[in-house]
Amino acid sequence: MLKKSTVFALSFSALYSITAIAQDQPSSGKYNHFYSSSPQDQKRVSDIVQNMSLEEKIGQMTLVNMATIKKESIPGNWDAIEKYHIGAILADGDEMPETGKPNLPDWQTQMQAIGSHNVTLANNNKIHIRLLLGTDAVHGDQHVANAVIFPHNIGLGATHDPELVKQIATWTAYDIKHSGFNWVYAPTVAVVHDYRWGRTYESFGSDPSWIKRFAEAYILGAQNSDDEKHQLRGVLTSTKHFIGDGNTDDGVDEGNVTVNDEAQFIKENYAGYEGAFSAGTGNVMISYSSINGTPMSVNKEYLKKYLFAEDDLVPRFNGFTVSDYTAITKAVYARHQVFHETLADAVNAGLDMIMVSQYDIEKASEDPALPDHSSNLSAFQAALKFDHDLPDGTPYKITEQRINEAVTHILQVKLAMGLLDSSQATLTPPEGNEDEVALKAAEESLVLLKNSTKEHQPVIPLTPEIKHIVLLGKVDDIGILCGGWNINWQGHEGNQYHTDDKASSILTGIKRIAPPGTEIIRELDTMKQLDLSKYTAKNTVVIALINEPPYAEFMGDIDNNNFNYNFAINSNLPPVEPGSLIMNFDDQPLGIIKSFKERNIPVITILVSGRPRIVNSSEDAPFNISDAFIAAWLPGTTGGEAIANAIFGKYRFGSNTANTLSVPWPKDMASIETGRLVCPSIRKIDDEQANAFYDCGYGLTT
Numbered sequence: 001m002l003k004k005s006t007v008f009a010l011s012f013s014a015l016y017s018i019t020a021i022a023q024d025q026p027s028s029g030k031y032n033h034f035y036s037s038s039p040q041d042q043k044r045v046s047d048i049v050q051n052m053s054l055e056e057k058i059g060q061m062t063l064v065n066m067a068t069i070k071k072e073s074i075p076g077n078w079d080a081i082e083k084y085h086i087g088a089i090l091a092d093g094d095e096m097p098e099t100g101k102p103n104l105p106d107w108q109t110q111m112q113a114i115g116s117h118n119v120t121l122a123n124n125n126k127i128h129i130r131l132l133l134g135t136d137a138v139h140g141d142q143h144v145a146n147a148v149i150f151p152h153n154i155g156l157g158a159t160h161d162p163e164l165v166k167q168i169a170t171w172t173a174y175d176i177k178h179s180g181f182n183w184v185y186a187p188t189v190a191v192v193h194d195y196r197w198g199r200t201y202e203s204f205g206s207d208p209s210w211i212k213r214f215a216e217a218y219i220l221g222a223q224n225s226d227d228e229k230h231q232l233r234g235v236l237t238s239t240k241h242f243i244g245d246g247n248t249d250d251g252v253d254e255g256n257v258t259v260n261d262e263a264q265f266i267k268e269n270y271a272g273y274e275g276a277f278s279a280g281t282g283n284v285m286i287s288y289s290s291i292n293g294t295p296m297s298v299n300k301e302y303l304k305k306y307l308f309a310e311d312d313l314v315p316r317f318n319g320f321t322v323s324d325y326t327a328i329t330k331a332v333y334a335r336h337q338v339f340h341e342t343l344a345d346a347v348n349a350g351l352d353m354i355m356v357s358q359y360d361i362e363k364a365s366e367d368p369a370l371p372d373h374s375s376n377l378s379a380f381q382a383a384l385k386f387d388h389d390l391p392d393g394t395p396y397k398i399t400e401q402r403i404n405e406a407v408t409h410i411l412q413v414k415l416a417m418g419l420l421d422s423s424q425a426t427l428t429p430p431e432g433n434e435d436e437v438a439l440k441a442a443e444e445s446l447v448l449l450k451n452s453t454k455e456h457q458p459v460i461p462l463t464p465e466i467k468h469i470v471l472l473g474k475v476d477d478i479g480i481l482c483g484g485w486n487i488n489w490q491g492h493e494g495n496q497y498h499t500d501d502k503a504s505s506i507l508t509g510i511k512r513i514a515p516p517g518t519e520i521i522r523e524l525d526t527m528k529q530l531d532l533s534k535y536t537a538k539n540t541v542v543i544a545l546i547n548e549p550p551y552a553e554f555m556g557d558i559d560n561n562n563f564n565y566n567f568a569i570n571s572n573l574p575p576v577e578p579g580s581l582i583m584n585f586d587d588q589p590l591g592i593i594k595s596f597k598e599r600n601i602p603v604i605t606i607l608v609s610g611r612p613r614i615v616n617s618s619e620d621a622p623f624n625i626s627d628a629f630i631a632a633w634l635p636g637t638t639g640g641e642a643i644a645n646a647i648f649g650k651y652r653f654g655s656n657t658a659n660t661l662s663v664p665w666p667k668d669m670a671s672i673e674t675g676r677l678v679c680p681s682i683r684k685i686d687d688e689q690a691n692a693f694y695d696c697g698y699g700l701t702t
């Protein structure tokens with residue numbers, strides 16, 4: 001079988017004839033993707049590439065955020081798109097419409113304005129190339145106020161319901177298209193190994209076999225591709241972050257994976273990509289993290305071996321790749337190079353499109369070998385051009401063939417998305433009801449870890465005799481139920497962006513379902529002055545919420561959440577002091593809890609977090625002092641209603657395979673620090689150190 005490297009030594013057209021032959025043959029079907037286009041489509045792309053100038057090709061390889069385009073455009077215009085021949089724009093984690101309001105009409109107006117700019121080829125003004133418009137809608141259309149926010153992936157993992165994830169992806173695709181985007185930077189298919197990692201919640205869990213199923217379901221739902229017609233009718237997915245982002249040493253985000261056994265590493269981390277490739281993801285985002293010291297952005301060996309390798313005569317993945325935000329600059333620091341050297345290594349390793357940040361632009365502008373020190377986007381593009389123009393034989397040359405290959409990968413996908421044609425498919429909403437899908441997902445994501453018996457029956461579901469509910473914690477906050485990537489990169493606390501009644505805090509949910517006349521006590525001062533004699537185990541329950549604050553990426557790392565250190569702004573800074581996953585009540589609520597426990601009144605604790613926490617470290621620790629304990633993860637805007645429904649019994653834990661752990665629950669830091677607390681399916685045999693407090697698949701029923 002021809003290896004890809006040999007094939008690319010042949011002429012460009014020869015490659016596609018081989019693929020075309022492969023396509024025409026009844027391939028095994030598992031890799032017959034929407035963008036494995038027909039011979040005529042391949043010729044159409046080839047003709048376009050041949051009509052493109054070098055600047056236009058470099059423009060298609062450039063992905064940049066809205067702020068950079070705005071900075072270099074005439075006010076109120078977006079003309080820098082044409083000036084730099086831009087092929088793709090993202091709304092990064094903190095970006096908002098120019099109005100400063102993240103409302104749907106403001107987004108629609110802005111994205112329509114941006115999307116109206118496209119590249120018309122200088123050599124052929126009949127050829128127009130429209131923009132890819134990307135967003136991190138990792139749990140719903142998170143840039144838009146009052147959008148439905150679904151549970152983050154770690155909770156979806158606990159549903160063990162790929163069909164539900166497919167529905168979520170379908171709704172997410174519809175919502176972001178309705179907002180004006182056509183590319184979602186999801187799914188994350190990381191296998192989480194160490195919960196000190198700030199992105200634990202973006203992983204579907206730590207059992208690769210389930211991640212493979214979720215990846216496939218998400219991509220089929222979001223892309224809604226017609227492989228026969230080679231059309232993508234939904235939005236383009238970006239499967240990320242290739243590879244090993246969830247397996248770094250000590251869970252350091254963007255850190256290094258020490259790989260001693262490559263086969264075991266692949267067994268533990270690759271399954272999500274298999275699911276993604278079989279479902280036809282059109283894009284893969286390359287991880288910041290390194291393997292044995294080599295950043296993935298320049299890791300030609302792993303990209304060639306596990307991303308581009310051919311199988312069944314059809315490439316395993318032949319969409320296009322994209323780097324992560326600032327990843328080139330981070331690799332420059334890691335390799336002590338100048339910008340254009342690392343950029344060339346990245347493109348030659350297989351990166352087709354570069355997600356360019358202001359840090360990259362600055363780094364390119366500082367590169368003494370480059371001609372452009374303007375701190376403008378032109379400095380980045382000059383770096384790509386410089387690497388291409390170097391005389392033969394120099395180490396950092398990017399060949400014409402490599403540039404054509406990268407642009408072909410991108411245009412093949414754009415063709416299938418209709419971005420090379422003026423027509424836009426009409427947008428029709430999916431079947432069913434989005435709010436119901438979100439509530440079902442939130443309910444199925446909850447895991448009941450403890451449910452003691454009181455007065456001869458389990459604490460959950462509550463009995464109709466309960467007339468008094470004492471609520472502790474931030475029970476009226478929808479922002480904390482959503483976590484990171486919610487309007488803001490780091491998310492937010494409060495309800496300011498979730499003002500309609502589709503969204504529910506825990507308090508809202510309880511008020512909706514509690515029988516009329518139920519007394520709800522929330523104020524600590526009131527609790528302290530209560531005459532407790534009327535409150536008994538039969539008529540009263542305490543519901544205590546403990547939560548992590550919203551966070552995203554390395555800012556959520558337990559041991560590495562230093563922005564300046566991470567963005568190499570000041571790489572001399574040491575990472576933050578080692579932290580801990582141990583979590584306890586604060587003194588005030590603990591005192592109140594104890595006062596009710598003295599009257600044998602049951603206590604239900606709800607943990608809202610992006611990951612398991614160690615909640616059994618002492619007699620007064622939340623798990624130990626509570627009579628019932630729910631891991632709610634980050635359930636999203638319907639989370640309050642879901643939690644209330646589960647506590648009152650309107651929803652019963654354990655329907656089908658739902659409500660079971662997607663990750664093992666740790667008993668102590670030691671079981672984390674060994675780095676071996678993974679699901680039994682990939683646990684080394686008889687690895688006693690790894691045994692968990694509760695294993696994958698655990699969850700009580702009601």
Ligand code: GLC
Pocket residue numbers: 090091092093136185240324325553
């Ligand atoms: C971020 C993340 C990546 C995201 C991208 C665009 O740094 O690593 O997951 O898709 O940048 O926001």
